[in-house]
Amino acid sequence: MSEALEPRIGRLLSQSYGVWQRLTYADLADRGFPEVRPSHSPVFRHIDEGGTRIVDLAERAGITKQSMTYLVRQLEGKGLAEIREDPADGRARLVALTGRGEAASQALVESSLALETRFASQLGNAKLESLRTVLAELQGWNFGEED
Amino acid sequence: MSEALEPRIGRLLSQSYGVWQRLTYADLADRGFPEVRPSHSPVFRHIDEGGTRIVDLAERAGITKQSMTYLVRQLEGKGLAEIREDPADGRARLVALTGRGEAASQALVESSLALETRFASQLGNAKLESLRTVLAELQGWNFGEED
DNA sequence: GATAATAGACAGAATGTCTGTCTAATGGCA
DNA sequence: TGCCATTAGACAGACATTCTGTCTATTATC
DSSP states (O other), X not given: OOOOOSSOHHHHHHHHHHHHHHHHHHHHHHTTOTTOOGGGHHHHHHOOXXXXXXXXXXXXXXXXXXXXXXXXXXXXXXXXXXEEEOTTOTTOEEEEEOHHHHHHHHHHHHHHHHHHHHHXXXXXXXXXXXXXXXXXXXHTTOOSOOO | OOOOOSSOHHHHHHHHHHHHHHHHHHHHHHTTOTTOOGGGHHHHHHOOTTOEEXXXXXXXXXXXXXXXXXXXXXXXXXXXXXXXXOTTOXXXXXXXXXXXXXXXXXXXXXXXXXXXXXXXXXXXXXXXXXXXXXXHHHHTTOOSOOO
């Protein structure tokens, strides 16, 4: 019979996610963006160069319009994003990153890559890539949710 | 130079964690415990047979006493835990699972194992174990936090 | 026995998510 | 071309899960 191995995958995922997130955002803070929170990451991830409507950001991130509005307004308040009228649709507004927002987005990518590099150098590239592969398969189990 | 591979580990961890948690607690609901929430899991994980003090549960889970009190009171309200006086310390109370609480704890383990089995049967035992191994190493990067 | 430490309660706040309802603007079509 | 369903977003409010700060009762130390 299959031996029940410890620890449980759920616990490992939860804790690893926590560790990774903490390290990532601590590094991002060190790079000069302490005001960026993990919850903002779907905005940075899904926003387009010329600006993106709230409803599109929300759909890409798999959250409600209201939740995305909340996040975008936070970024606006921190000077990382700005909201413009959409010339093509009077109902819509376009969310775009400011210069500092772009810098934060770039820094977030750098923090992520730095962490992956650190992981690879400590545990080996093979383990990093195997993690990426297996998690990507697991991600495919996601039914009906995005981001 | 190192190629920047997609997708980022952080994103994968976040989404995989979400998928795993959703599947786990959906299965637990199917087993008759829809009232158990992911946030309760540290309580089930750390509680002892004869009862455990809030402060100990909190420390093991790496959250504040107040947060643990909140979780324990929820479980109490759902009839899954009960709070007794600690005969050895007039300040303290002992949190213990009720019969139904024990059943929920057991069912949660079963849900977790069922999910791991499903993962293993679809992707292979080797991938499951490699995931466990790599995540366990990642978990070791956790400085100063428990659970 | 006085004093410091500990367990927990209570109050309040912050974050990030949700549902429900509303207005304004758009787009399709009769 | 004008009506109506759809869409984008705003506003209000709720909920879940964490936190900090303060307080009381009890225990432990000296």
